[in-house]
Amino acid sequence: MKxxxxxxxxxxxGSLAIICLLWTIPTLGLLISSFRDRLxxxxxxxxxxxxxxxxxxxxxxxxxxxxxxxxxxxxAGITATFEKFAEGIQKDGKQYIWIGNRRIGYLEVDEYKWTxxxxxxxxxxxxxxxxxxxxxxxxxxxxxTSGGDNMxxxxxxxxxxxxxxxxxxxxxxxxAAYGFAWMRFxxxxxxxxxxxxxxxxxxxxxxxxxxxxxxxxxxxxTFLAVWLAHTGFGLPLATYxxxxxxxxxxxxxxxxxxxxxxxxxxxxxQLVLPLSVPALASFAIFQFLxxxxxxxxxxxxxxxxxxxxxxxxxxxxxxxxxxxxxxLLTAGAFITMILPLIVFFSLQRFFVRGLLAGSVKG
Amino acid sequence: xxxxxxxSKVAQFIQALIGSLPLVISLAVLVLGFFYVxxxxxxxxxxxxxxxxxxxxxxxVGGVVLxxxxxxxxxxxxxxxxxxxxxxxxxxxxxxxxxxxxxxxxTIRTIIASFFNExxxxxxxxKNFVYVFTNPxxxxxxxxxxxxxxxxxxxxxxxxxxxxxxxDRSRFETAAKTLxxxxxxxxxxxxxxIWNFVYAVKPVSAPQIGLLNAITTGFGAQPQAWTAFFxxxxxxxxxxxxxxxxxxxxxxxxxxxxxGIPQExxxxxxxxxxxxxxxxxxxxxxxxxxxxxxVSTTIVIFTLKIFDVVWVMTGGQYDTSVISxxxxxxxxxxxxxxxxxxxxxVLFIAVIPVMVYNLRQFAQREAF
Numbered sequence: 061m062k063x064x065x066x067x068x069x070x071x072x073x074g075s076l077a078i079i080c081l082l083w084t085i086p087t088l089g090l091l092i093s094s095f096r097d098r099l100x101x102x103x104x105x106x107x108x109x110x111x112x113x114x115x116x117x118x119x120x121x122x123x124x125x126x127x128x129x130x131x132x133x134x135x136a137g138i139t140a141t142f143e144k145f146a147e148g149i150q151k152d153g154k155q156y157i158w159i160g161n162r163r164i165g166y167l168e169v170d171e172y173k174w175t176x177x178x179x180x181x182x183x184x185x186x187x188x189x190x191x192x193x194x195x196x197x198x199x200x201x202x203x204x205t206s207g208g209d210n211m212x213x214x215x216x217x218x219x220x221x222x223x224x225x226x227x228x229x230x231x232x233x234x235x236a237a238y239g240f241a242w243m244r245f246x247x248x249x250x251x252x253x254x255x256x257x258x259x260x261x262x263x264x265x266x267x268x269x270x271x272x273x274x275x276x277x278x279x280x281x282t283f284l285a286v287w288l289a290h291t292g293f294g295l296p297l298a299t300y301x302x303x304x305x306x307x308x309x310x311x312x313x314x315x316x317x318x319x320x321x322x323x324x325x326x327x328x329x330q331l332v333l334p335l336s337v338p339a340l341a342s343f344a345i346f347q348f349l350x351x352x353x354x355x356x357x358x359x360x361x362x363x364x365x366x367x368x369x370x371x372x373x374x375x376x377x378x379x380x381x382x383x384x385x386x387x388l389l390t391a392g393a394f395i396t397m398i399l400p401l402i403v404f405f406s407l408q409r410f411f412v413r414g415l416l417a418g419s420v421k422g
Numbered sequence: 423x424x425x426x427x428x429x430s431k432v433a434q435f436i437q438a439l440i441g442s443l444p445l446v447i448s449l450a451v452l453v454l455g456f457f458y459v460x461x462x463x464x465x466x467x468x469x470x471x472x473x474x475x476x477x478x479x480x481x482x483v484g485g486v487v488l489x490x491x492x493x494x495x496x497x498x499x500x501x502x503x504x505x506x507x508x509x510x511x512x513x514x515x516x517x518x519x520x521x522x523x524x525x526x527x528x529t530i531r532t533i534i535a536s537f538f539n540e541x542x543x544x545x546x547x548x549k550n551f552v553y554v555f556t557n558p559x560x561x562x563x564x565x566x567x568x569x570x571x572x573x574x575x576x577x578x579x580x581x582x583x584x585x586x587x588x589x590d591r592s593r594f595e596t597a598a599k600t601l602x603x604x605x606x607x608x609x610x611x612x613x614x615x616i617w618n619f620v621y622a623v624k625p626v627s628a629p630q631i632g633l634l635n636a637i638t639t640g641f642g643a644q645p646q647a648w649t650a651f652f653x654x655x656x657x658x659x660x661x662x663x664x665x666x667x668x669x670x671x672x673x674x675x676x677x678x679x680x681x682g683i684p685q686e687x688x689x690x691x692x693x694x695x696x697x698x699x700x701x702x703x704x705x706x707x708x709x710x711x712x713x714x715x716x717v718s719t720t721i722v723i724f725t726l727k728i729f730d731v732v733w734v735m736t737g738g739q740y741d742t743s744v745i746s747x748x749x750x751x752x753x754x755x756x757x758x759x760x761x762x763x764x765x766x767x768v769l770f771i772a773v774i775p776v777m778v779y780n781l782r783q784f785a786q787r788e789a790f
Contacts, residue, residue, distance in 0.1 A: 239513030292524020353609030
């Protein structure tokens with residue numbers, strides 16, 4: 061009995077650990093890579109930062125100008141042509157390999173031993189944040205220049221979009237939720253049914269007509285356009301969630317306030333809002349993450365305007381135009397994630413509560 | 423309060439008029455602010471970005487507060503009967519106006535546009551829908567969406583359930599759940615980059631930097647471009663990304679549901695000699711069936727509308743296009759408003775059953 065309990069617990073914790081590992085490795089690989097040198101990222105896997113056996117350079121032999129590289133050369137006691145050296149020759153547990161071109165290259169002597177690639181740098185983050193051009197020197201001495209990216213601007217833009225896109229729908233929804241919960245008026249049930257019906261409407265249905273309105277109002281490409289869109293798209297869920305919470309507030313507290321002659325506006329401001337902080341926070345986190353991580357709405361309403369682009373758009377653009385520049389992609393991806401991760405870790409409790417409260421997002 | 427004393431009609435009118443002043447002024451401020459904020463972003467390239475951002479936030483957030491306060495002030499200056507009639511609409515009005523403009527009207531406009539040609543000038547009847555349901559490229563799109571819905575949903579639900587059950591019996595519950603849940607905070611674009619890196623492919627001669635190809639070549643096989651020419655399996659490599667992202671969501675909901683099962687029932691069946699597997703299938707599953715259906719529905723809707731992942735990873739090439747990417751392409755690449763709208767309407771029709779279900783549930787609620 062005791063033994064089977066031990067085996068059970070081992071099985072449970074073991075499989076859980078494997079799943080967690082599977083879930084974490086992709087992110088971990090990217091995080092590690094974002095701190096590696098740009099040439100390292102492209103020439104070896106991120107897992108080589110851990111100790112492993114590999115060919116390690118122990119000596120560098122620079123041939124003198126007198127050596128004729130068009131015929132067999134003798135170096136380090138080995139006679140071979142340039143082509144053979146360039147492919148690499150193995151002898152006595154050592155590897156001899158020509159680095160660079162025929163004229164200005166050199167011979168590298170490697171030994172197979174335990175090693176770890178542990179050079180780390182913040183350069184990738186600098187390049188993806190600050191823009192400008194950067195030069196890297198390849199192993200054989202050639203220099204390559206490539207542009208960075210201006211993600212710091214996009215980061216500020218994303219804040220500028222996410223904060224109002226979170227606060228405005230919550231403000232509107234809180235009033236509406238109170239109205240639906242504690243006021244009696246004709247059409248109340250029907251209008252709330254409308255809110256419920258809109259919960260699952262795919263926003264794709266609304267995009268093109270909204271875009272036309274924006275073009276007519278000349279706001280296409282501005283933050284304003286994105287706020288209004290996110291406000292509209294977030295309102296059904298916000299109203300629904302806040303209604304569920306506000307309508308469940310203790311009836312006697314509310315009635316006591318009414319008897320005391322407090323107006324709806326006063327009750328809302330001084331009683332309902334403070335009591336609803338948990339629900340407001342849950343939805344705020346939900347909406348903030350949603351807006352920050354959104355790509356489609358930004359793509360359509362901000363579009364190609366480079367000054368107003370958001371982090372998700374910048375990152376997607378690097379993927380599209382420079383998909384092999386892993387030093388920019390890895391660092392850029394973490395810049396888009398850093399704020400959501402901070403919000404997530406510090407407010408996870410509220411986030412989970414929000415998820416549990418409403419499992420239908422349109 | 424003012425309305426407690428009997429007043430003459432004229433005095434009431436004057437009071438209402440004065441009471442409306444702040445509302446009129448705040449509406450004017452809002453409208454002017456709208457144009458000011460707009461022009462600030464469009465014209466003034468030399469204003470520091472942070473300043474624009476701050477002004478914009480003050481306008482947006484302050485405007486909402488101002489609007490509600492002044493509108494309420496106005497309502498309270500009216501005779502009591504009118505205050506009571508008007509006040510509910512001050513509370514729900516702005517939200518309803520916004521919903522109407524941003525969702526209700528656009529939906530109707532899109533449905534109308536789906537019966538017109540690409541420029542919206544000529545009525546073409548059902549022609550766009552005929553194209554949508556018969557064009558071979560569109561049929562691939564629907565097949566892909568079916569793959570997304572079937573495999574994306576079932577694996578997300580299964581994985582979430584598995585983790586929830588395992589974590590419930592583990593001492594490391596919180597840590598494990600946090601790790602699985604963490605991808606929920608990551609954008610689809612970010613997740614696309616993460617997985618692009620896992621799937622990265624290098625020529626046979628070079629060392630592989632992508633984990634999957636490093637494993638593949640480690641076993642002696644050829645490196646693969648997983649998301650590109652590997653049709654139709656490339657769709658599955660994209661679906662994996664969404665499973666990875668959404669499992670946290672289903673796990674949280676299942677975990678809460680499992681904790682809601684009364685302990686006595688579980689204990690009783692254990693005493694009766696049921697194995698853990700029997701308990702899972704015969705006791706737990708029936709108890710959390712409601713949650714399973716709710717989670718599945720949410721993820722079906724979600725995968726139905728999937729856009730970002732496909733757009734960032736493949737751009738819809740290599741036979742990976744889905745409804746939403748095709749919608750974007752029709753409208754923005756081919757400028758075809760008619761077919762673009764028809765595709766959006768198909769999405770809308772697909773969610774109508776869920777909408778009806780939600781409304782039915784709502785109709786049964788006693789609160790109303």
